[in-house]
Amino acid sequence: MTQASPTAAVLIIGDEILSGRTADTNLNTLARFVTALGIDLKEARTVGDVPAQITDALNTLRAAHDYVFTTGGIGPTHDDITADCVAQAFGVPLPEHPDALAILARRYGDDFNAARRRMARIPEGGTLIANPVTDAPGFQIGNVFVMAGVPRIMTAMLEDVAPRLRTGAVVHSRTLRVTGVGEGAIAETLGAAAKAQRELSFGSYPFGAGSDGEIGTNLVVRGRDAVLVEAAVVSLSDALRERGVSATLQP
Known part of the structure; x- marks a missing residue:
């Protein structure tokens, strides 16, 4: 265990x-x-x-x-x-x-x-x-x-x-940057992803209303299993694309 x-x-x-x-x-x-x-x-x-x-x-x-x-x-x-x-x-x-x-x-x-x-x-x-x-x-x-x-x-x-200190398994994190839409436009998709992968953490961190007028949100997926995190990011990106929302994976 x-x-x-x-x-x-x-x-x-x-x-x-x-x-x-x-x-x-x-x-x-x-x-x-x-x-x-x-x-x-x-x-x-x-x-x-x-x-x-x-x-x-x-x-x-x-x-x-x-x-x-x-x-x-x-x-x-x-x-x-x-x-x-x-x-x-x-x-x-x-x-x-x-x-x-x-x-x-x-x-x-x-x-x-x-x-x-x-x-x-x-x-x-x-x-x-x-x-x-x-x-x-x-x-x-x-x-x-x-x-x-x-x-x-x-x-x-x-x-x-x-x-x-006693160390533990490192948390892996990947970020999808969504631009042009607010959190409300992707909330349902994000919620479905979180429900499907309860062992991972899904967060939304909005940005916008800056001088350039850009709005959007950073979707962050976290978990201790790197393979699961990568798979969840790909799945989330695909689900957003099906709704006409583009997301860019951040380095």
């Missing part, structure tokens, strides 16, 4: 995201990262710097999924409370980690003050996630990976995270 692919969730933490001051890009990066490893991203949440919200969301997500990735709230300021909340969620102390302490002491030297020392606090039982950009580490505890909110730092941390 084929083992089910792992599932994952993302927890984005920070008042600056909810206020609109900062635009989040980490979710997209993480979605692409886990998809490439055959891990199904099933859920994403964004919470502010409120301890109860963080701990409640974390406990819910880690119980429901194989992996949880958090971003944000592990810096040196008073509102960086993610480590505190993770420790509370797991019911463990939050001591200074000797390796984290050494990394930060080397990084900052004489400027290693009390605020920066906060970043050495790691929930008991946690292991460090390397940060090749600014050195201040993230950490893993159980199935939870706690990373920085700054996109380039978070992305760099994924290099150390990847080897720790």
Whole structure:
């Protein structure tokens, strides 16, 4: 029996995201990262710097999924409370980690003050996630990976995270681009294809009303069996052609 692919969730933490001051890009990066490893991203949440919200969301997500990735709230300021909340969620102390302490002491030297020392606090039982950009580490505890909110730092941390994950079968995706008609013109055909191939995913992503006046939709077929995906795309294209709708397979 084929083992089910792992599932994952993302927890984005920070008042600056909810206020609109900062635009989040980490979710997209993480979605692409886990998809490439055959891990199904099933859920994403964004919470502010409120301890109860963080701990409640974390406990819910880690119980429901194989992996949880958090971003944000592990810096040196008073509102960086993610480590505190993770420790509370797991019911463990939050001591200074000797390796984290050494990394930060080397990084900052004489400027290693009390605020920066906060970043050495790691929930008991946690292991460090390397940060090749600014050195201040993230950490893993159980199935939870706690990373920085700054996109380039978070992305760099994924290099150390990847080897720790159980991978699954990669999802294959093909796209048919339909132009000149809206979604309503192809909805019935697309629905019939989805009903006939329930093991695959069929999606419609419209575009149009641009300066060139072009309208249309991208029809995306996804699945873990590449042969089935290819066959479904051919069948869908043929069905559209029979209705007088042309579709172009995208590279």
